Amino acid sequence: MPMPLWQNAARMAAAYSAVFVCALMGWWFWNAIPGGENPFQRLYLHHQVGQLTRDKIVELSTDPDWCSYALQVSEMEFTPVEDSNDGEFCGYTNAVEMRRSVTDYSNPVSVTCPMAAALFLWERDILQPLAEEHLGMEVARIEHVGTYSCRRVYGGRTGEPSQHATANAIDVIGFEMSDGSIVSLARHWTGDDERAAFLRELRDESCRVFSGVLGPEYNAQHADHFHLDLGPYSICS
Numbered sequence: 334m335p336m337p338l339w340q341n342a343a344r345m346a347a348a349y350s351a352v353f354v355c356a357l358m359g360w361w362f363w364n365a366i367p368g369g370e371n372p373f374q375r376l377y378l379h380h381q382v383g384q385l386t387r388d389k390i391v392e393l394s395t396d397p398d399w400c401s402y403a404l405q406v407s408e409m410e411f412t413p414v415e416d417s418n419d420g421e422f423c424g425y426t427n428a429v430e431m432r433r434s435v436t437d438y439s440n441p442v443s444v445t446c447p448m449a450a451a452l453f454l455w456e457r458d459i460l461q462p463l464a465e466e467h468l469g470m471e472v473a474r475i476e477h478v479g480t481y482s483c484r485r486v487y488g489g490r491t492g493e494p495s496q497h498a499t500a501n502a503i504d505v506i507g508f509e510m511s512d513g514s515i516v517s518l519a520r521h522w523t524g525d526d527e528r529a530a531f532l533r534e535l536r537d538e539s540c541r542v543f544s545g546v547l548g549p550e551y552n553a554q555h556a557d558h559f560h561l562d563l564g565p566y567s568i569c570s
């Protein structure tokens with residue numbers, strides 16, 4: 334005997350309801366996981382730094398359109414920089430000059446788009462909270478001594494190109510705090526006060542955002558600065 338029409342309609346309604354509930358749960362699940370921990374969401378700069386943030390930042394180098402978009406919809410102000418290539422190993426693509434980030438810098442910052450994204454997140458979620466925690470004040474200015482520089486690692490004539498040769502790195506020598514005092518790697522790394530504690534925890538925590546973090550404990554060439562990069566190797570020292 335054929336099924337009454339009302340029964341057929343009831344079954345259809347139940348099936349549609351189930352699909353709707355599943356979709357609703359999926360949507361809730363998608364949004365409930367913080368962006369930095371969510372493998373299904375791409376990187377946005379309003380996401381807090383989480384377990385997956387560094388991998389997502391590194392992936393940005395293979396997705397320049399998404400990187401540009403992520404900066405455009407963030408609070409960063411920046412100007413795109415024209416691509417450059419010296420025909421050998423130096424040059425950059427999809428680079429930007431950061432005009433305004435979370436924190437001011439002592440000199441202009443022109444870096445690759447992923448590096449700009451990393452710096453923005455680092456300033457907001459790592460640098461500033463640690464400054465507040467250890468020193469009770471904000472960092473007013475980041476003192477840096479360079480981003481792009483056409484050279485090989487340690488300036489040798491042979492060897493691997495430095496991440497600086499592709500504007501994928503920055504060297505930070507210290508910080509001007511909101512009270513005008515200076516915290517520098519050269520003077521305060523080896524101390525036993527809160528400035529040293531701040532710098533040491535900053536080195537460790539920076540590894541959540543950058544793939545390369547080299548400081549005074551790495552070697553003598555880094556005695557007075559943090560080298561931060563997004564190179565292919567994961568180094569935290």
Ligand SMILES: [Zn+2]
Pocket residue numbers: 497502503504559560561
């Ligand atoms: Zn460096």
